[in-house]
Structure formats: structure tokens, C-alpha cells
Amino acid sequence: KHGVLTRKSHADMDGKRTPRGRRGWKKFYAVLKGTILYLQKDEYKPDKELSEMDLKNAIRIHHALATRASDYSKKPNVLKLKTADWRVFLFQAPSEEEMLSWILRINMV
Numbered sequence: 001k002h003g004v005l006t007r008k009s010h011a012d013m014d015g016k017r018t019p020r021g022r023r024g025w026k027k028f029y030a031v032l033k034g035t036i037l038y039l040q041k042d043e044y045k046p047d048k049e050l051s052e053m054d055l056k057n058a059i060r061i062h063h064a065l066a067t068r069a070s071d072y073s074k075k076p077n078v079l080k081l082k083t084a085d086w087r088v089f090l091f092q093a094p095s096e097e098e099m100l101s102w103i104l105r106i107n108m109v
């Protein structure tokens with residue numbers, strides 16, 4: 001699965017709140033491949049090599065949990081992703097349908 005997702009980092013690896021200055025929203029082209037969610041700056045091209053930044057932004061979603069971010073009301077169509085290493089991300093999808101589809105696909109891994 002792939003598509004545009006806008007990411008906000010809410011908690012870091014240790015579960016601690018992401019500090020100010022790193023809490024902004026950032027738009028990515030997201031690609032879920034196996035157990036990895038790749039977040040790329042530009043549109044996905046199958047033959048394009050992943051940059052160092054792409055690898056840094058990639059999220060292991062094995063043992064991660066995606067839910068609707070029902071406690072976040074500033075933006076619509078936002079899901080919450082909790083990873084196995086206690087990071088928490090918010091992702092805004094372009095539509096409700098897309099958000100639900102990402103939640104299902106992530107939790108299927």
C-alpha cells in the first residue's frame with residue numbers, strides 16, 4: 001500500500017514526549033512494504049534507490065499498533081501509530097477512507 005501521509009512525531013524511542021522544534025507536521029509519500037513503512041520525500045519510484053534520509057525515516061511496524069487518533073481533534077483523518085520501541089506518531093491521511101485503510105493494513109502486519 002502507498003499514498004500521501006503527513007507525519008507528526010509525538011513520542012520518541014524511549015516513550016518520552018518529542019521535544020518542541022521536532023513536533024511539526026511533515027508530508028511524505030508512504031510505502032508499506034513487508035513490515036516496513038517507508039516515508040519518502042518524493043513520490044515512490046520502484047527503481048529509485050532509498051536515500052539515507054529515507055532509511056532514517058523508515059518505521060518498523062512489526063508489533064506496532066495503529067488506531068484512530070480519537071483524542072486528537074485539530075485535524076481530520078488522523079491515525080496514531082505506536083511502535084514496538086515506544087515511539088508514537090500521528091499520521092494524517094487525505095481522507096477517512098484512506099485513514100481506515102492504513103489502519104487495517106498496518107495492523108495486518
Ligand code: I3P
Pocket residue numbers: 019020021022023024025074
Ligand atoms: C510544533 C508544531 C506543531 C504543533 C506542536 C508544536 O512546533 O507547531 O504543528 O502541533 O504542538 O510543538 P515545532 O514545529 O516547533 O515542534 P499541532 O499541529 O498538533 O498543534 P504540540 O507541542 O502541542 O504538539
